[in-house]
Amino acid sequence: MSTELLENLKKGDRLALSRILSQVESQSEAGSQALEALFPFTGKAHKVGITGAPGAGKSSLVNALAHQLRRQQDAPRVAIIAVDPTSPFTGGALLGDRVRMPDLQQDPGVFIRSMATRGALGGLAAATEAFSQVFDAAGYDIILIETVGAGQAEVDVVNLAHTTIVVDTPGTGDDIQSIKAGILEIADILVVNKADRPGAEQSVRYLQAMLEMGYSRSSTAGHHAPEASITETLRESTRPWVPPVLKTIAIESQGIEELLEAMQAHRCYLIESGNWQVKERQALQKAIQRAIAQNLINRWQEGLSPGLFEETLQAVVERKMSPESAAQYLLEASQGL
Amino acid sequence: MSTELLENLKKGDRLALSRILSQVESQSEAGSQALEALFPFTGKAHKVGITGAPGAGKSSLVNALAHQLRRQQDAPRVAIIAVDPTSPFTGGALLGDRVRMPDLQQDPGVFIRSMATRGALGGLAAATEAFSQVFDAAGYDIILIETVGAGQAEVDVVNLAHTTIVVDTPGTGDDIQSIKAGILEIADILVVNKADRPGAEQSVRYLQAMLEMGYSRSSTAGHHAPEASITETLRESTRPWVPPVLKTIAIESQGIEELLEAMQAHRCYLIESGNWQVKERQALQKAIQRAIAQNLINRWQEGLSPGLFEETLQAVVERKMSPESAAQYLLEASQGL
Numbered sequence: 001m002s003t004e005l006l007e008n009l010k011k012g013d014r015l016a017l018s019r020i021l022s023q024v025e026s027q028s029e030a031g032s033q034a035l036e037a038l039f040p041f042t043g044k045a046h047k048v049g050i051t052g053a054p055g056a057g058k059s060s061l062v063n064a065l066a067h068q069l070r071r072q073q074d075a076p077r078v079a080i081i082a083v084d085p086t087s088p089f090t091g092g093a094l095l096g097d098r099v100r101m102p103d104l105q106q107d108p109g110v111f112i113r114s115m116a117t118r119g120a121l122g123g124l125a126a127a128t129e130a131f132s133q134v135f136d137a138a139g140y141d142i143i144l145i146e147t148v149g150a151g152q153a154e155v156d157v158v159n160l161a162h163t164t165i166v167v168d169t170p171g172t173g174d175d176i177q178s179i180k181a182g183i184l185e186i187a188d189i190l191v192v193n194k195a196d197r198p199g200a201e202q203s204v205r206y207l208q209a210m211l212e213m214g215y216s217r218s219s220t221a222g223h224h225a226p227e228a229s230i231t232e233t234l235r236e237s238t239r240p241w242v243p244p245v246l247k248t249i250a251i252e253s254q255g256i257e258e259l260l261e262a263m264q265a266h267r268c269y270l271i272e273s274g275n276w277q278v279k280e281r282q283a284l285q286k287a288i289q290r291a292i293a294q295n296l297i298n299r300w301q302e303g304l305s306p307g308l309f310e311e312t313l314q315a316v317v318e319r320k321m322s323p324e325s326a327a328q329y330l331l332e333a334s335q336g337l
Numbered sequence: 338m339s340t341e342l343l344e345n346l347k348k349g350d351r352l353a354l355s356r357i358l359s360q361v362e363s364q365s366e367a368g369s370q371a372l373e374a375l376f377p378f379t380g381k382a383h384k385v386g387i388t389g390a391p392g393a394g395k396s397s398l399v400n401a402l403a404h405q406l407r408r409q410q411d412a413p414r415v416a417i418i419a420v421d422p423t424s425p426f427t428g429g430a431l432l433g434d435r436v437r438m439p440d441l442q443q444d445p446g447v448f449i450r451s452m453a454t455r456g457a458l459g460g461l462a463a464a465t466e467a468f469s470q471v472f473d474a475a476g477y478d479i480i481l482i483e484t485v486g487a488g489q490a491e492v493d494v495v496n497l498a499h500t501t502i503v504v505d506t507p508g509t510g511d512d513i514q515s516i517k518a519g520i521l522e523i524a525d526i527l528v529v530n531k532a533d534r535p536g537a538e539q540s541v542r543y544l545q546a547m548l549e550m551g552y553s554r555s556s557t558a559g560h561h562a563p564e565a566s567i568t569e570t571l572r573e574s575t576r577p578w579v580p581p582v583l584k585t586i587a588i589e590s591q592g593i594e595e596l597l598e599a600m601q602a603h604r605c606y607l608i609e610s611g612n613w614q615v616k617e618r619q620a621l622q623k624a625i626q627r628a629i630a631q632n633l634i635n636r637w638q639e640g641l642s643p644g645l646f647e648e649t650l651q652a653v654v655e656r657k658m659s660p661e662s663a664a665q666y667l668l669e670a671s672q673g674l
Binding site: 032035036039040042043053054055171277280281284285287288291292293295296297300309312313316317319322323324325326327328330331 | 369372373376377379380390391392508614617618621622624625628629630632633634637646649650653654656659660661662663664665667668
């Protein structure tokens with residue numbers, strides 16, 4: 001990356017920012033160089049993941065949060081990364097109504113970027129991490145990462161956030177229960193959005209009860225397998241944060257101030273407890289591991305003579321060889337290692 | 338694996354089956370040997386993925402499908418793999434009501450197995466594939482794979498199925514729209530479950546309209562980027578299957594016969610069009626690639642001197658080195674390649 005482009009990025013030039021994000025997204029050589037050059041200037045932004053089932057109103061909540069943040073006295077700069085393929089930010093709502101955010105798009109302190117990529121090995125998480133670093137180096141104070149809940153890829157994305165907000169809506173008991181089982185454990189803040197719908201109070205109480213069950217479990221370690229107990233104990237000692245359950249009506253900006261306070265309280269908690277550093281370290285560790293895995297696979301692939309993979313695959317299709325044996329054979333056949 | 342264990346598996350011995358599944362799940366040496374030995378006997382089962390948002394009633398639908406299958410004249414043997422962490426099959430409903438399936442559990446022609454693993458590199462997809470192979474070799478005719486929708490890991494799981502059923506429930510327009518945007522493209526059959534709820538007809542019509550939009554898009558390739566056009570064209574030529582939209586009330590077994598007919602029609606379509614073989618090939622290709630990636634990472638890790646990863650990570654944490662440079666350094670430092 002040219003020194004000029006980096007300087008412009010750090011000065012807050014939106015064109016420089018757009019250009020670097022595109023370079024990074026296309027996984028070009030220029031993108032790698034840019035990430036390399038800007039890495040020393042990262043590590044300051046507060047990364048906040050917003051996740052939940054489709055239809056929970058995550059985009060509206062992100063929208064409302066960004067507005068509220070910009071109204072604060074210090075008017076922090078806000079970046080929005082929409083990883084959710086169903087998000088209106090990503091154009092996923094082409095088929096229906098689009099949530100419009102004209103104010104945000106005209107605010108020079110807000111930058112919205114969607115993530116079109118799906119499917120590459122570690123694609124979503126790697127790309128989100130890379131985008132976060134660019135925004136971080138560009139001086140964005142808060143990075144809101146919107147992602148749809150439940151899948152492993154989304155959990156990976158959430159893992160790189162400092163603070164994870166799980167959004168739910170008032171619903172029948174069985175719906176709530178099934179959503180929670182998978183996702184409650186990753187929530188730092190729980191939000192019942194669309195709280196003007198019937199059953200909001202009940203949902204809040206239900207989530208609070210589930211949280212209490214989760215936390216009381218750690219004090220009855222005797223009932224768990226050894227591994228589970230160790231995890232529970234670790235969580236207990238390093239994580240006295242009790243996720244608050246908040247009500248919002250995002251499209252009317254109700255409850256957003258409280259949500260913001262909870263976000264800031266969680267950030268303070270992370271820094272004071274040392275967990276901020278732990279999370280940063282984990283995110284960097286994963287980034288290194290991903291880069292290593294990708295590099296190893298590329299090397300192996302480049303060292304393989306053309307057609308050999310297809311030939312071997314054919315033998316597997318014909319059940320003359322198992323996938324495991326084929327892998328062994330192809331590993332030995334590559335000159336790239 | 339002992340020849341006896343393999344023979345017992347092929348004879349339909351449930352204890353042998355359980356034992357091999359456990360060996361495979363624990364990724365033990367015995368598990369690898371078992372997969373190796375049974376691989377020549379795989380390739381016959383019809384793998385059916387059932388996916389959709391939490392609360393859509395996937396488990397009830399799987400339950401009803403299994404019962405209906407067992408009532409057929411040829412009474413095919415049915416395996417159920419519950420990958421969905423929120424499924425009652427996996428014990429995800431510990432916190433609330435459990436869908437009980439006493440009949441199924443007493444039927445010797447049905448085997449239910451849940452998948453507890455989350456988080457390993459390619460973990461879910463690899464484990465599901467391995468389980469499918471065991472069931473396939475054990476003579477199970479149909480393998481129902483239940484998974485929660487939306488995430489990349491779930492899409493990976495679905496990719497190994499021959500037939501993918503996407504389950505939805507009647508809902509408001511915006512909910513449906515947001516769910517569909519991500520998941521419609523992987524559906525071979527669409528089901529509106531809980532069809533006794535208000536809005537079922539509307540949901541069916543909505544889904545049909547979305548499908549038509551999706552298919553008409555492929556004839557307006559001029560509006561797409563070149564890559565998109567190629568994909569659309571390929572899909573058009575190899576995939577004249579038009580996903581039917583069906584209504585079910587799973588807990589009352591309504592609409593299940595029609596769903597079964599659609600499943601069987603899709604299986605016939607796959608075989609006649611040659612797409613069955615294409616899917617098999619793709620699944621095996623992914624299995625080989627996963628095994629190669631895992632092996633490369635293991636080799637690299639074993640060749641690394643203890644403590645070096647941590648030291649390098651520390652330099653990255655202190656911003657003295659970027660994750661990319663660290664990866665390069667650690668790759669060169671390993672003796673395992």
